[in-house]
Amino acid sequence: MRKYELGGLRRFARRLWRDKAGLALIEFAYSLPVLTMLGLGGVEIANLSITHMRVSQIAISLADNASRAKQDIVAGVPRMREYDVNETFQGAALQSGGLDIEENGRLILSSLEVNSQGGQWVHWQRCFGKAAYKSSYGKQGDGITGTGFPGMGPANRRIRAESGFAVMFVEVVYNYRPLIFSSLVPPQSIRKTAAMYVRDDRDLTDIFNPPPTAPVNSCPN
Template sequence: MQLILPIRRRIGAAAARVIRFARDTRAVIIIEMAFVIPLLVLVGFGGLEVANLTMSTTRISQIGLSAADNAARIAFGSNLSQPRVREIDINEVFTGVEEQARGLDFRRNGRVILSSLERNPDGGQWIHWQRCYGELDVDSSYGVQGTGATGTGFAGMGPAGREVTASSGTAVMFVEIVYEYQPLAFGAWLGPRTIRSTAAFNIREGRDLAGQNGAGTFNPAPQAAVSSCT
């Protein structure tokens, strides 16, 4: 009997401690946070990635619009001749693209394709000249330089059924911009993302559309580098 009582007391004390421990909620929040914090971090970084993708898409669209607008404003010349488009003027448009795209590493991961859409002698649409900037290896989705030089089979540039066309005696500066999105942290989750956008502006005033030797552009001395698409 004397041995049984101490054993019962020990069992009772142990049971009481277990009950108190089971009812103790002082550390519950710490345990819950240990489970939740990794998920919150994951969701937070995912939100940053989506925001960065959205911002990059908007920037690329705005860069394309600015490039087309700037190209449409080129008007080098004097009162004795019609305004001309020089290769150095085109290169300055691309310099503006690089300035706007700071932080995107656009030169290595993107490309701008600038086309002069005009009317050919037969009344059809014609890509008279085309210039490119950026190392991304992509071609125009709507035609290369010289497309539509004769005949009327070329409908214009843009999505089928909604092509942009040029009127007689004028030209449309059509820009295609392509960029390989550079993810912050979730590249494997997002997968390859290519951002594409187009923009078109009619030239602001009449130009010498024939150009030097019929090329559509001029390159007087000292000659500037030609930003060809090949």
């Protein structure tokens, strides 16, 4: 190889070594996958947090609406009907929006009352939604006699009714599916509870279903 050709190669190599024009692009290309993973992971965690909040709001709203629902009776005490229960469920389904609680979850509404012996009693219980979940805290008829039934809710914040009153106790279970990364945020069941005392007088002898009768959303045993 001729001497001037070697010199030209050396000069080209030095220019190439000093050239920084594409360095930022190369560094960005290396860091892009990491930045993308971090960004999408943040979106996934934020979506999980928002879903927890929305499910909690559904539980609170359902308990509140059930505590107010009633049919006024002329010269009588207002009463709770199957129709009123179904309306509160439909309201919760509309509130859930894109979560589609009917397809992806279960709403459980229980009337916690006091039995004739002063114990806690699940007088009636209704369910809504296609997910196959049962109440974690008691089923209809639990505590009908005696004082052994402790009430509803986690042990550290148990809900108990007072004599002559009813508590609308709500459990919401939602099947969460991750948007992107099941390895970072796996599919899981989000469970929330809420409870509200019945606001006004209510006939607690039964849950009524006068004509035209409404569907009864009984819970599986």
